[in-house]
Amino acid sequence: MATVRFRVNGKARSVDADPSTPLLWVLRDHLQLTGTKYGCGIAQCGACTVHLNGGAVPSCQVRLEDLSGADVVTIEGLSKQGDHFLQKLWVELNVPQCGYCQAGMLMAAADLLKKNARPSDADIDGALSNICRCGTYPRVRMAIHRAVAEQS
Amino acid sequence: MNDLSMDRRSFLVSATVFAGGMALGAARAAGQPGRSGPWGADAPAGIELSPWIEIAPDDVVTVRVPTPEIGNGAMTQVAMNVTEELGCDWSKVRAEFASIHRDFVEGGSYTSGFLPFFSGHGTDPVRMKQALQLGASARERLKAAAAARWKVPVDEIETRPSLLVHQPTGRKLRFGEVAAEAGRIKLAAEPALKSQSEWTFLGKASPGKLNLPEMVKGETVYGIDVQLPGMVYAALMQAPAQGGRLKSHQPEAVLRMPGVRAVVVVDPAKTKGAPVKPKATFGLQGTAAQSGVAVIADHYWQAKMALDALPVEWDAGPGAQWTSTEAINEARRAILAKAAGKSIRKAGDVDAVSGGKVVEGLYATPLCENATLEPLNGTALVTGDAVEAWLPSQDQGQAFWVVVDETGIAPEKVKVHQTYVGGGFGRRTLSDDARMVLAVAKEYPGKPVKVIWSREETMRQGRYRNPVMTRFKAILDEQTGLPKAVSAEANATGMALPMGYADMPYFTSGIIPNVRLATSDLPLNILTGAYRAPCYNSHAFITETFIDECAIAAGIDPLEYRLRLLGKWDKSWSDCLKIAAEKAGWGKPLTKGEGRGIAISNWPKGALRNEGTTMCMVAHVAVSEEGTISVKQVDVAFDCGRVANQDAVRAQIEGGVIFGLNTALNEEVTVKDGAIVEGNFDEYPILRLADAPRLINVHFDALSNNDRFEMIGEAPMGPIGPAVGNAIFQATGKRLRTTPFRKHDLSRTAADIASETGVVVTSLSR
Numbered sequence: 001m002a003t004v005r006f007r008v009n010g011k012a013r014s015v016d017a018d019p020s021t022p023l024l025w026v027l028r029d030h031l032q033l034t035g036t037k038y039g040c041g042i043a044q045c046g047a048c049t050v051h052l053n054g055g056a057v058p059s060c061q062v063r064l065e066d067l068s069g070a071d072v073v074t075i076e077g078l079s080k081q082g083d084h085f086l087q088k089l090w091v092e093l094n095v096p097q098c099g100y101c102q103a104g105m106l107m108a109a110a111d112l113l114k115k116n117a118r119p120s121d122a123d124i125d126g127a128l129s130n131i132c133r134c135g136t137y138p139r140v141r142m143a144i145h146r147a148v149a150e151q152s
Numbered sequence: 153m154n155d156l157s158m159d160r161r162s163f164l165v166s167a168t169v170f171a172g173g174m175a176l177g178a179a180r181a182a183g184q185p186g187r188s189g190p191w192g193a194d195a196p197a198g199i200e201l202s203p204w205i206e207i208a209p210d211d212v213v214t215v216r217v218p219t220p221e222i223g224n225g226a227m228t229q230v231a232m233n234v235t236e237e238l239g240c241d242w243s244k245v246r247a248e249f250a251s252i253h254r255d256f257v258e259g260g261s262y263t264s265g266f267l268p269f270f271s272g273h274g275t276d277p278v279r280m281k282q283a284l285q286l287g288a289s290a291r292e293r294l295k296a297a298a299a300a301r302w303k304v305p306v307d308e309i310e311t312r313p314s315l316l317v318h319q320p321t322g323r324k325l326r327f328g329e330v331a332a333e334a335g336r337i338k339l340a341a342e343p344a345l346k347s348q349s350e351w352t353f354l355g356k357a358s359p360g361k362l363n364l365p366e367m368v369k370g371e372t373v374y375g376i377d378v379q380l381p382g383m384v385y386a387a388l389m390q391a392p393a394q395g396g397r398l399k400s401h402q403p404e405a406v407l408r409m410p411g412v413r414a415v416v417v418v419d420p421a422k423t424k425g426a427p428v429k430p431k432a433t434f435g436l437q438g439t440a441a442q443s444g445v446a447v448i449a450d451h452y453w454q455a456k457m458a459l460d461a462l463p464v465e466w467d468a469g470p471g472a473q474w475t476s477t478e479a480i481n482e483a484r485r486a487i488l489a490k491a492a493g494k495s496i497r498k499a500g501d502v503d504a505v506s507g508g509k510v511v512e513g514l515y516a517t518p519l520c521e522n523a524t525l526e527p528l529n530g531t532a533l534v535t536g537d538a539v540e541a542w543l544p545s546q547d548q549g550q551a552f553w554v555v556v557d558e559t560g561i562a563p564e565k566v567k568v569h570q571t572y573v574g575g576g577f578g579r580r581t582l583s584d585d586a587r588m589v590l591a592v593a594k595e596y597p598g599k600p601v602k603v604i605w606s607r608e609e610t611m612r613q614g615r616y617r618n619p620v621m622t623r624f625k626a627i628l629d630e631q632t633g634l635p636k637a638v639s640a641e642a643n644a645t646g647m648a649l650p651m652g653y654a655d656m657p658y659f660t661s662g663i664i665p666n667v668r669l670a671t672s673d674l675p676l677n678i679l680t681g682a683y684r685a686p687c688y689n690s691h692a693f694i695t696e697t698f699i700d701e702c703a704i705a706a707g708i709d710p711l712e713y714r715l716r717l718l719g720k721w722d723k724s725w726s727d728c729l730k731i732a733a734e735k736a737g738w739g740k741p742l743t744k745g746e747g748r749g750i751a752i753s754n755w756p757k758g759a760l761r762n763e764g765t766t767m768c769m770v771a772h773v774a775v776s777e778e779g780t781i782s783v784k785q786v787d788v789a790f791d792c793g794r795v796a797n798q799d800a801v802r803a804q805i806e807g808g809v810i811f812g813l814n815t816a817l818n819e820e821v822t823v824k825d826g827a828i829v830e831g832n833f834d835e836y837p838i839l840r841l842a843d844a845p846r847l848i849n850v851h852f853d854a855l856s857n858n859d860r861f862e863m864i865g866e867a868p869m870g871p872i873g874p875a876v877g878n879a880i881f882q883a884t885g886k887r888l889r890t891t892p893f894r895k896h897d898l899s900r901t902a903a904d905i906a907s908e909t910g911v912v913v914t915s916l917s918r
Binding site: 001017018020021022025028029030032033034035036037038039040041042044045047074075076078082087090091092093094096097098099100101102103106121124125126128129130131132133134135136137138139140141 | 221222223224225360361363364365367368369370371372373374376377379385410451452453454457523524525526527572573574575576577604606607799800803806807808809810811832833834838839840841842844846848
């Protein structure tokens with residue numbers, strides 16, 4: 001066991017657990033932040049995507065021992081009131097179906113737009129490799145296009 | 153229809169004001185977003201106008217919905233149905249899941265008069281009518297309460313959204329101001345429903361799902377997100393070859409690992425059995441516990457680490473006879489070679505037909521896994537003589553009775569709470585997963601136990617898509633090119649449904665004079681179950697590929713051929729074909745290496761007129777020199793009668809196209825020594841955003857306006873696979889008779905592609 005201090009959604013947190021525990025399970029089981037989802041555990045599906053020090057990563061691949069001093073943002077911290085422009089568009093365009101993948105999808109999309117305000121379709125394809133079993137991809141793409149149009 | 157008189161109770165007054173009513177710290181959703189669940193109270197709560205409708209003093213209307221929400225919008229649809237008649241402001245409507253415990257204790261508050269289960273879609277005719285009636289009844293009682301308050305005749309009162317207005321004086325009351333009084337009013341007679349032409353909401357508005365604002369904040373509580381005080385976690389492993397047994401394990405090797413509390417064994421013989429006759433929706437067959445072992449720990453990661461380290465030996469059992477997928481295919485071919493199948497549709501005499509071109513083929517689909525993105529899981533607390541469970545079930549009426557059966561606890565002591573569901577696609581209908589949760593939790597009583605299947609365990613312990621292998625043969629009429637005889641045998645395993653096969657109007661409408669369709673069964677130890685649109689997802693691919701081959705053999709355009717074959721059938725089928733083709737630019741020239749294909753089918757009632765959802769798709773496909781398939785455009789025309797929420801229907805069709813496309817292009821689990829080989833998404837590919845067709849055009853022009861609001865989620869699983877396969881044939885001249893297509897080599901040289909001419913031989917005659 002090891003105590004590791006880092007920040008989650010702007011708050012200082014301290015977690016005492018096995019150093020190998022993936023950030024995914026630290027968030028879900030130790031910090032009760034269940035918006036970040038377990039889908040595959042091997043960085044294939046993207047359901048567990050969070051922002052680590054400003055960039056999108058699969059949280060299943062980050063170990064607790066590597067988090068010391070890190071800054072983590074989860075879906076719960078993407079905006080204060082759930083009013084990030086992507087969250088609003090996701091509701092307006094009825095993007096989610098079952099919704100299980102959508103936290104990861106939103107975190108990946110927010111990261112893309114932060115780094116590239118006018119992504120091409122190829123940029124979107126490259127940045128969003130998240131799996132959605134319900135098949136919401138057309139609406140995800142549409143929402144990102146709308147976001148680009150509205151932000152510019 | 154006398155379901156309403158049978159079900160008076162649902163409309164009766166029960167103005168009871170209870171606080172909370174929650175057990176074990178699982179607080180109700182109200183006031184505690186994020187950490188609470190979407191499940192409703194197990195006893196009357198709030199100001200109720202029926203067990204279904206609660207109206208709070210601030211006008212918030214809570215609709216208690218028995219239908220789970222798996223992403224199709226069924227929860228929202230039921231609330232919409234109530235809203236249409238109640239006349240409340242949609243922005244004040246919320247929904248929660250009805251309690252099956254309450255349903256049981258009260259003798260059917262939610263089930264009577266309905267299909268006897270909690271599953272299904274939001275526009276089933278019986279359910280839809282009852283939801284409308286519940287809304288109308290509540291509205292009339294609100295009006296009566298306002299009339300009593302004002303001492304005026306009730307017919308002077310009109311409703312505005314969430315308002316009651318006294319017309320002569322303009323006085324107003326909010327719904328919430330009179331809800332408690334309304335709850336005590338009993339109507340002399342149930343009010344008549346509006347005619348559909350008077351609807352102002354259903355079929356007019358297209359609201360998004362009610363739960364989206366929470367969902368985009370990560371607050372939606374799926375099964376895997378349930379949090380309870382004192383909860384512990386279990387990681388589960390079942391016999392790798394289904395039906396196998398735990399031979400030995402060494403718990404002492406892991407009991408000292410951090411956080412580990414116990415190692416428990418799941419022994420199917422320990423299923424207690426229900427103390428009363430269970431009324432499970434689908435029966436209990438196929439829900440048996442599987443031999444397994446679980447590690448229980450303070451946190452899931454600890455449980456998983458210990459399970460991975462646990463020395464375990466298994467007896468493979470009889471499933472090991474299936475040494476490979478090829479062994480299964482060989483067994484299927486051997487059964488078909490005997491031609492001893494059971495006839496399920498017969499017309500004329502196929503054996504007496506001779507002469508004419510013969511079209512013959514062997515087609516097959518594989519085992520596939522539902523791959524819901526939320527892995528299987530569930531949480532349960534077993535104490536002495538009671539049990540409480542939180543389950544991401546597709547059918548509470550099934551889950552409840554499985555819990556009763558596994559624990560042997562009396563149903564009145566059983567509480568099952570419906571969570572949100574991170575994808576169902578049929579995997580969570582039988583509740584075999586719920587049984588495993590209880591089988592583990594009952595070995596560790598007194599603490600809530602959250603049992604999580606890893607992705608690998610979820611994928612290797614599926615209830616797989618029923619694989620179908622079919623031999624089809626047609627003899628074509630020399631003049632018309634249409635079949636004068638069709639014979640076939642479809643081999644499946646377990647539950648065999650005819651949709652997309654024996655119910656296709658080609659074979660039922662009489663246009664083909666001689667028909668013999670048979671089925672046969674392959675007993676398989678690998679367990680099969682419901683996978684989005686069971687059997688239809690195979691049969692429609694096979695039938696529509698075969699029909700395409702007949703068209704090509706006859707030298708007739710595949711669209712024209714289908715129109716002729718449907719000449720004795722409903723116009724709606726022909727409309728779907730024509731509209732999808734026209735919108736897709738059928739017949740217009742394409743670049744070399746590209747093709748268009750068409751297919752049509754109906755879920756779930758193809759053989760009946762004005763029933764089910766008929767759906768036609770045209771796929772535009774490009775196949776590269778390397779053999780990579782890309783689907784550029786899909787045009788969809790369909791007839792489900794009418795639609796209640798256009799955008800919800802569009803979303804289901806878009807998603808269904810992509811799901812079905814993945815089935816056709818990518819999906820197969822393979823078998824080695826009775827166990828499933830593939831474990832995760834690196835071995836079981838799922839289409840990503842980059843791979844999805846850029847254009848999925850959903851056309852509403854083929855709707856017949858027949859008075860039905862048929863289910864929509866399954867229908868796309870029929871036509872998409874064959875439309876793409878038929879397009880691949882047009883593009884390359886290669887006929888794909890088995891899925892997944894990615895396992896076929898479609899590569900060819902640039903010179904080959906340049907010489908491809910397309911194989912449509914006649915132009916359209918219309």
